[in-house]
């Protein structure tokens with residue numbers, strides 16, 4: 345027989361039973377308290393299920409006391425109310441009933457059921473201490489086109505693992521695309537009213553930074569295969585959020601133009617024009633009121649921009665020297681503003697006296713790389729360098745498009761803080777435009793099909809992961825209508841202003857809508873290609889034969 349560890353008898357010490365019992369009871373009490381707290385947290389986390397549980401309990405009670413008739417009656421009343429709701433307020437019915445039902449169904453059937461298996465097979469489960477650490481599925485939110493899944497990573501992982509596994513994840517859950525975001529996609533709501541201070545504090549907790557959370561967006565059906573119609577012109581442009589198109593989660597894509605320059609890259613005929621025109625449409629009310637001045641340069645002889653000539657305070661399409669002069673004038677204007685604002689503010693606020701100047705250049709490579717006269721080319725490069733490095737805060741912005749984003753072609757590329765990547769021909773161009781690693785984080789701009797004109801990858805505010813958007817398609821008639829409705833107001837500046845070309849006003853057709861009556865094109869703005877050839881260019885690439893309606 346083995347000797348006891350402590351022989352109390354030989355030591356003449358009585359067994360300390362009170363101590364043994366106290367320690368045991370204390371230990372059990374602590375374990376019980378932990379279990380109760382965990383149960384409480386679990387119940388709180390699943391607070392959404394409370395009403396359903398309560399309903400089931402009431403239903404069972406009613407069934408036992410009164411039979412099935414009350415249930416049938418309640419079902420009939422609910423069906424009738426649902427029918428009336430669907431008939432009178434289809435949008436709210438879809439949002440509050442259909443989408444919620446879809447969310448519950450997909451959360452349980454698609455995600456919860458297959459979560460462990462999919463995470464294991466995609467290599468996202470960690471092994472620790474003989475057990476497994478599976479990412480926690482926290483929430484699922486469905487829209488018509490997408491499922492947003494929020495998860496918490498196990499320790500020892502970072503979002504890069506999910507970027508790498510994005511394709512595997514997409515196919516595991518029966519979709520073709522999965523976008524991975526390491527930050528929250530919605531900004532906290534703007535609160536107003538009496539309780540705003542309280543709600544803001546709650547939001548500060550609810551929307552706090554959660555480094556261990558990852559947002560997966562599964563694209564169930566691609567809403568960007570359809571052409572996006574022109575968006576309504578905002579009555580007063582909000583330079584921090586100009587609506588330009590649609591995101592793939594069906595939210596409106598808004599561009600922050602304030603204090604930034606924008607470079608649009610895309611292969612030929614992938615829709616660079618639609619980005620520029622969508623932007624001009626969003627600015628149109630400001631153009632008419634004089635809050636915004638657009639100076640346009642179209643090195644392609646007016647092929648793209650001349651159609652909206654009245655929108656521009658200044659416009660050049662045929663003379664390299666005048667293009668260089670215009671950029672020099674912009675630098676002069678910027679310097680004058682610099683003197684005015686020095687020591688007062690750090691970012692210029694547009695006013696009618698000191699408007700936002702937006703310099704639109706349709707093909708910047710033509711000015712920086714292909715221009716034959718090297719003196720003018722150097723002048724232009726110098727002015728652009730100055731504008732891009734100093735103009736953003738002073739309200740002199742450059743919006744430029746290019747087919748080739750390489751540095752040899754667009755030497756000033758790195759000075760554009762905001763970039764948009766439409767369909768590109770080369771894989772390497774994606775990172776050149778959107779920054780290193782953008783393609784690995786999901787910006788597959790080189791895989792955008794030729795038919796998806798106007799589809800682009802952009803970086804949304806504060807997020808390293810690119811989002812896919814489609815810019816609204818602004819047809820020629822819409823541009824002419826815009827130009828007639830929102831012509832640039834006469835400039836009150838010392839610079840020479842060319843008077844806008846006369847455009848026939850849009851005529852009312854009696855029902856409050858305006859129809860454009862085309863005027864014959866001037867010689868300078870006549871297309872360089874015959875219409876038949878232009879149509880032929882589009883025929884194979886646009887789904888409906890180049891007639892996006």
Ligand SMILES: Nc1ncnc2c1ncn2[C@@H]1O[C@H](COP(=O)(O)OP(=O)(O)OP(=O)(O)O)[C@@H](O)[C@H]1O
Pocket residue numbers: 571572610611612613614615616617618648747797798799814815816817818882886890891892
């Ligand atoms: N957002 C869009 N949605 C649908 N179709 C579009 C869109 N943008 C452009 N397209 C179609 O693509 C064609 C080419 O568009 P656009 O001229 O804007 O391309 P681009 O990239 O500016 O061409 P280029 O390289 O010649 O300057 C248009 O004629 C139009 O049919």
